[in-house]
Amino acid sequence: MILNHLWGIYTHPKEEWKSIDTKHESYFYALSHIMIIALIPSGMAYYASAYLGWDIGAGSTADTIRLTQQSAMAMSVAMYAGLVAGVVALAVLIHELAQTFDATPNYTQSLEIAAYTATPLFMAGFGAFYPQLWFLMSVVLLGLSYSVYLLYTGVPIMLHIPEEKGFIFSSSVVTCGLVLMVILMAGSVILWSIGFGPQYM
Template sequence: MTLVDRVQSILLRPQITWLAIDEEPADAASIYKNYVMILALIPAVASFIGLSLVGIGAFGVSFRVPIVSGLANMIVGYVMSLLMVFVLALIIDAMAPTFDGARSQIGALKLSAYSSTAAFVGGIFSLLPSLSVIGALAALYGVYLLYTGLPVLMKCPRDKAVPYTAVVVICAIVGGFVIAWVLALLTPSPVRLGAVYGVPAMDAAGAVVAVQQRPGANT
């Protein structure tokens, strides 16, 4: 299955696709190389273009993040997005017994990676910073992807999927604030002071990313 086919299938037919993903042989290297590292480029590059090339406009004033700062922001955001996928996989795996699921490191990584699809793809809206809120809304679909995937990959009862999802999403939001803070340190003050700003980072195993893509997230 090609990358485009997998993206379409997980977004449009998640329940069927999770069953196929569960049966696929995979390891951490292949999941990252063939999927996460490619899709995570979308919000990272889009944010760089939107902030440093297109620019931000508000109240008759326009502003562009300097190229060097924009590149630093893009690189750090990209790396931290990759890290968040891994950290959330660890959380998903560790929490499985609490919700009567079965621990599986590779299953948790699959879940974290593929449920982040909506957040990564939604990052394309950061090409126009004023539309980054749409990307944040798209990222919320990742919560549903996570919810539908937990019973399949982590073998938890369906009635435990809701609280399981809630715990993972909370962890993702906390991680998102941390990443937003780190990225804010690299961004010139006009953006930190309230310009509309969308950045990649939080996949939240499906929640991922909404915190940083909404306006004023880096204040």
């Protein structure tokens, strides 16, 4: 069943990683997981931008920013595609980087690491129900922290390498993840500069 590891990675992550490692699902299964989870931040971004509005000031309605529904939908679709592509790209990096650490995961294992590690960060999208910038940033920071924790605990288990090597490997993956994030942000800036930016109400 898709998403059947969702509860476990929050309540008992190490045991759940062992369960994932013992019974690998198909590549499509792992891809389906991330495609469903990625709907949360992109869908919430659409709802908050088009209907709730973002309050970037001190609570004054004059500071509330809303996008048109068409613009919010376009931004949401682009965000969804970027999130899914980012996780798949991270999985490819994990697969290639693992060879340096004498590990030989297949693409399914690499995608499992990337997908389940990204899950808490994507789940933080629910924070958009309260569209205050400071609140969302706090929730995203918590999600990111737990994602990094999952990466550091999951890599030694999934790749069958010592924890010392796993720590170095995970640190390398975090660095690659930050580079991918910068690339996505740069791509967004380029699209905005050529006329694909948001349209405000």
